[in-house]
Amino acid sequence: MRKISRSIINGRVGAGTGGQGLKVEWDSDNAGQRIDGQLHWMDISESSLERITWYGDKGIISGGWTGSATNVMEYITITSTGNGTDWGDLTFNSRDGKAASDATNMLIAAGGEWVASIDHKTISSAANATDHGDLTRGGYNMGAVSDGTYGHFGGGFVSGYAYSNIIDYVSCSTTSSAVDFGDLDVAVVSHGTGESATRGFFMGGTKSGNIPNNIIQYITFGSTGNASDFGDLTHASEGGMGTSSRVRCVNAGAGDGSSTNQIDYFTMDTTGNASDFGDLTSIRSGGASTSNITRGVFAGGSGYTNVIDYITIATTGNATDFGDQITGRSEQAMASGD
Numbered sequence: 001m002r003k004i005s006r007s008i009i010n011g012r013v014g015a016g017t018g019g020q021g022l023k024v025e026w027d028s029d030n031a032g033q034r035i036d037g038q039l040h041w042m043d044i045s046e047s048s049l050e051r052i053t054w055y056g057d058k059g060i061i062s063g064g065w066t067g068s069a070t071n072v073m074e075y076i077t078i079t080s081t082g083n084g085t086d087w088g089d090l091t092f093n094s095r096d097g098k099a100a101s102d103a104t105n106m107l108i109a110a111g112g113e114w115v116a117s118i119d120h121k122t123i124s125s126a127a128n129a130t131d132h133g134d135l136t137r138g139g140y141n142m143g144a145v146s147d148g149t150y151g152h153f154g155g156g157f158v159s160g161y162a163y164s165n166i167i168d169y170v171s172c173s174t175t176s177s178a179v180d181f182g183d184l185d186v187a188v189v190s191h192g193t194g195e196s197a198t199r200g201f202f203m204g205g206t207k208s209g210n211i212p213n214n215i216i217q218y219i220t221f222g223s224t225g226n227a228s229d230f231g232d233l234t235h236a237s238e239g240g241m242g243t244s245s246r247v248r249c250v251n252a253g254a255g256d257g258s259s260t261n262q263i264d265y266f267t268m269d270t271t272g273n274a275s276d277f278g279d280l281t282s283i284r285s286g287g288a289s290t291s292n293i294t295r296g297v298f299a300g301g302s303g304y305t306n307v308i309d310y311i312t313i314a315t316t317g318n319a320t321d322f323g324d325q326i327t328g329r330s331e332q333a334m335a336s337g338d
Contacts, residue, residue, distance in 0.1 A: 054103040054148035055293045056337035058123055060087060062108050063094030064288075064329035066304055069112050070094075073121065073129070074326050076299075076308065078292040078336060083323040084299075084308075088128040090119050098144035098193075099288075099333035100151030102172035106335045107132055107144075107151045109170075109178075114138035114159045118170060118178065123337035133177035135168050143193040143242075145200030146172065146335075147221035152181055152200055154219075154227070155188045163187040163208045167219065167227070182226040185217050190286070192242025194249035195221075196268040201244070202227065203251045203264075204237030212236035212254070216266070216274065231273040233264050239285030243296045244268065245313040250277055252298050252309075252319070255285030263311065263319065278318040281309050288334035297322055297334075304328040 061084060062073045071093045074084035090097075090108060097111025106121040108129065116139075120132035135153060142156025142164070154167035165187035168178035184202060191205025202217045214233040219225065233240075237254040244250065251274070252263040261283045264274035280298060287301030291313060298319065299308045306328035309319035 054101060054146060054337070055291060056101075056103050056123065057292045058338060059290045059292075059297055059299075059334060059336045060099070060106055060121060060123060061288055061299050061325060062099060062106075062121070062129075062333045063090055063097050063111055064300065064327075064332035065095045066327060066329045068093070070327070070329065072327060076297065076323065078290075078295050078297055078310075081310070081322045084326045086126075086326060088121070088126050090129045091131055092117060092119070094119075094333065096140040096331040097333040098142050098153060099335040100144040100146035100153070100172065101335040101337045102146060102148050103337040105172045106337060107170065107172055108333045109135055109144065109151070109153050110138065110142060110156065111140050111333070113140075115140065120175065132175055133170060135170075135178045136180060137164065137166060137168075139164060141189040143191045143202045143205070144333075144335075145193050145195040145202075145219075147195065147197070147200070149173075150221075152219065153178065154202055155184050155191060155205065157189050163189060169224075181224045182219065184227045185229055186213070186215055188213070188215075190239045192237065192240035192251040192289075194242045194244030194251070194268075196244065196246060196249075198222070199268055201230065201242070201249050201268065203242050203249070204233050204240050204254070206238045212238040230271050231266065233274045234276055235260060235262065235264075237264075239302070241285075241287050241289035241298045241301070243289040243291040243313075245291060245293050245296075248313050250296055250311070250313060252280055252289065253283070253285045253287070253301065255302055259283050259285070265313075265316070277316045278311065280319045281321055282307060286330040288332040290334045290336040292336055299334060300325050300328065300332055301330050304330055
């Protein structure tokens with residue numbers, strides 16, 4: 001496949017004369033069918049392959065609530081259905097923490113009673129998490145998105161159960177503390193999230209007054225700034241579980257006054273409202289979700305369920321049983337990588 005010279009990606013410039021540029025490599029499913037392209041940077045000799053997309057097939061579920069907060073971590077292999085496997089521990093017990101990754105490194109931030117800590121997990125390693133730095137504020141029940149380099153953490157409760165509109169961002173690969181990115185348009189907690197290569201989405205949640213809402217907000221990666229209105233979900237969603245492919249974003253389930261197993265979806269490159277995708281296998285909210293670009297998974301949730309469902313994001317329809325978590329719990333964090 002021909003490389004694209006004079007390309008600019010993540011600050012890298014192909015000189016053209018040197019042969020640097022971008023290259024697409026294709027993944028295949030078990031039947032050998034081409035299913036998804038991976039965009040890479042190739043150096044002059046094509047000896048260096050730098051992955052630019054940041055999803056992977058190892059889904060890491062961390063922390064959560066079983067009547068008390070936990071530090072347990074487990075993983076699933078997203079392309080293969082099955083149960084979770086133990087994968088080390090967080091440095092602290094985390095309830096309602098949120099996670100972002102760059103495919104190699106996973107950040108798990110906040111959770112519990114106003115914790116500002118960010119843990120770092122090497123996704124391929126069974127070793128315990130280590131300290132990465134801190135958010136600009138303690139809190140929990142926020143949302144997390146990634147552009148493949150930085151994790152962005154928006155909204156949530158801050159001390160005194162005040163609703164926050166703050167968005168922080170922090171490098172996934174370099175130990176450091178977060179800095180301010182901008183503000184959400186509406187301060188929310190318990191919201192679903194997803195991302196494309198250029199946008200991060202914060203979907204639904206509860207706004208001040210404990211009112212579930214259907215607002216979809218988005219930020220543009222690459223430059224700091226405030227969130228903008230994108231459109232609306234089909235219903236108010238508190239505790240929705242969000243994830244995405246490169247094209248579609250989905251938000252599954254909702255709790256309290258709008259209990260549902262419904263899955264919404266929308267196309268991320270144009271603003272507009274969501275449409276019905278299908279249903280989860282059960283009514284629940286407050287679990288965790290991630291994807292490997294092709295398959296979205298939804299783990300745990302209300303009632304301390306251990307159920308894991310999956311969908312194929314490109315094809316609307318109902319979710320299918322994937323397997324079980326090691327421990328039934330809700331309010332976990334989840335991200336994927338290699």
